[in-house]
Amino acid sequence: MSAQNSEGITTLLEAEKEASKIVQKAREYRTKRVREARDEAKKEIEAYRAQKEAEFKKFESEHSQGNKQAEEEADKEADVKIKEIKEAGKKSQDQVVKDLLSAVFDVKPEPASD
């Protein structure tokens, strides 16, 4: 009878051992999932960041391109205007000098009118 008893107990103990293995496996699975959550999140985040960075770089390069264009146009404009000024000078300089000298030399004295 005691042999039966100890057999029975052994069987049950083995069953318990099996059971705890099963549960332990599940627990390990849980731990693994926690890690996987972090790892996958990291990957997604990196991909997102890289995409944003690419967008930004594109934006920057478009703008520096635009800036360069704007500067070139502005320089061209300035050159045109400066050319105009020089031509105006050539055309009118002598007359303006004459007019200035007139103003200096042609004195028109007037008595003060109080």
Place this chain on the structure above:
Amino acid sequence: MSGTHALSDDQVRQELKKMTAFIRQEASEKANEIEIKANEEFSIEKAKLVQEEKDSIDSNYAKKFKQATMSQQITRSKVANQTRLKVLGARQELLDDIFEAAQQKLGDAAKDKDKYQEILKNLILEGFYDMNEPTLQVRARKADYDLVKSAIEAASKEYKEKVDKDISAEIDESEPLAEGSAGGVILVGTGGKIDINNTFEARLDILRTSALPAMRQALFGKNPNRKFFD
């Protein structure tokens, strides 16, 4: 204990089987629960981490974009300003050249003695009118003293005719105009406290500011943006 056995061997075996199965069953169910929970936690945790970081990345990049835009605006505005300054600089250069040319020619008036005398008379008369004093001193170039003396006479006569007042003006020979001067006179009155500088250099200097609007119009045309003309 040897008494009545409650269960036969078979029954014991059956019971053991049931109990083992039960134990296994419980463990499976528990393991299942754990796995389900693990998967839920996985989804939640992953989504949370991703969202947090995405938000932070978004706000970072929003800042970066804003700064880049601002810096572009600043650059554009700098460029526009530079252009404006370039053009204004060219204008100013032209005006300076014109005044330089005029300055060079200031000495021309003194070459024609008759014309120069007439000019001197007018400069002196202008000074008489502006000072409105009975006694004045006149400063001139040493070389002009003779011409100036005659000019003073003519001016005094005209003064008397126009305003019916006597005026006495003399050359102050202790203070001639500097040698390099192009000509003209300085009138000094009120015991030396007030003077009217009617030298050619001084008259040109006044024009450096007063003549600018007219010069600009003559050279560059009317300003379409100008609104006030008084």
